[in-house]
Amino acid sequence: AIDISKLRDQSGLVTLDIGYKNTGATQSSITFLDGEQGILKYRGYPIEELAEKSTFIEVAYLLIYGELPTAQQLNDFEYEISRHTLVHEDMKKFFDGFPSHSHPMGQLSSLVCSLSAFYPESLKPNQTKEELNQSIIKMLSKMATIVSWIYKKSLGHPVMYPLNKYDYVTNFLNMTFGQLTEDVQIDPVVVSAMNTLLILHADHEQNCSTSTVRIVGSSESNIYASVSAGISALWGPLHGGANQAVIEMLEKIKADGGDTDKWIAKAKDKNDPFRLMGFGHRVYKNFDPRARIIKKACDDILEKLGVNDEVLEIAKRLEEVALKDPYFVERKLYPNVDFYSGIIYRALGFPTDMFTVLFALGRLPGWIAQWKEMKENREPIGRPRQIYIGAVTRDYVPIEKR
């Protein structure tokens, strides 16, 4: 038998799995995902059922604390959140300094990280359970306010303050679409659609941004810094940024005359870097259950809001063609959650560059739950190894001789 410890000492035995395609980084009891069968469950509850019956805040509670709340627990949780929705006024000073058209994700990542400067109790090593919980509540509460600020700034409008008589999602929508100058009623259809979208994005086990949150947190960085790192990871178009990229792609196809066959051919062409955005997933190799729910919700919501969006038709055509095409079938490439989400965000009135920020708002409970689990499990610092393939030893050459 091989003496592993000897091998480790002598040669530094490591497994090479670039992109962690088959490497488990942790044990977790938060989210179950079966990519072959297209199953997604939060704490054992099917995503289909949660999307239909729960609110976002109830799902946040479930993810973070492990159980569906009782009516009293939910009430207390909502109350606690509502007490922390204000963001320190001094944060506005540097928020004002961002160019108004800078990308919302850059603003969000910076603002979330700077919460650690305004709420420094989060820096305390070995926070008690109660202190840790307070940091979690503050993170959840202030995120919605910050996201709405970013939107208001992009319009050049004054920011709105939270109205704590509202539930979390209505409050967020009011701060985003409300006006200081007039009473705006938030449409219940919009509240319900927003709840569904946020629930569907709330966790997805060890994806790029969540792994980032866990790995940053594993060095005992505070919650705001860890979440901020997750936001940065989410930004890229291969991850959360795909929802923005999908709409931009659909718009381009529309402007190009709507010829979906031509764009499918482009996606298949290995000499063309173009990929069909919103298609494919590292884990789902059959279908993405979230995409099924969103596609259905998309039809319902657009109808209820009386929106007729031509890009929805283009999206459906693309999906239909791709699902029959051997290239996509052989590679098991199906629409993912972001293929249809942007169409709903747009119908709700959000500009394209806010889409990934909304994804971050939805993913926040998952990041928090995973960060908390990592701490409770006392996981060691995350530190991947490598296979070194550079020069072995080289003689140093003085600069004048190079």
Ligand code: ACO
């Ligand atoms: N369009 C065209 N071809 C694709 C696409 C696509 N969207 N996605 C994958 N492929 C092809 C690849 O070119 C590759 O082909 P090959 O075997 O001939 O080389 C094969 O399918 C496998 O693709 P990989 O990139 O190796 O798969 P991986 O698991 O690493 O990537 C990913 C998954 C990043 C999601 C990829 O499918 C992709 O880029 N999709 C588009 C971006 C997107 O929608 N991202 C959102 C993901 S969901 C989320 O984060 C919420």
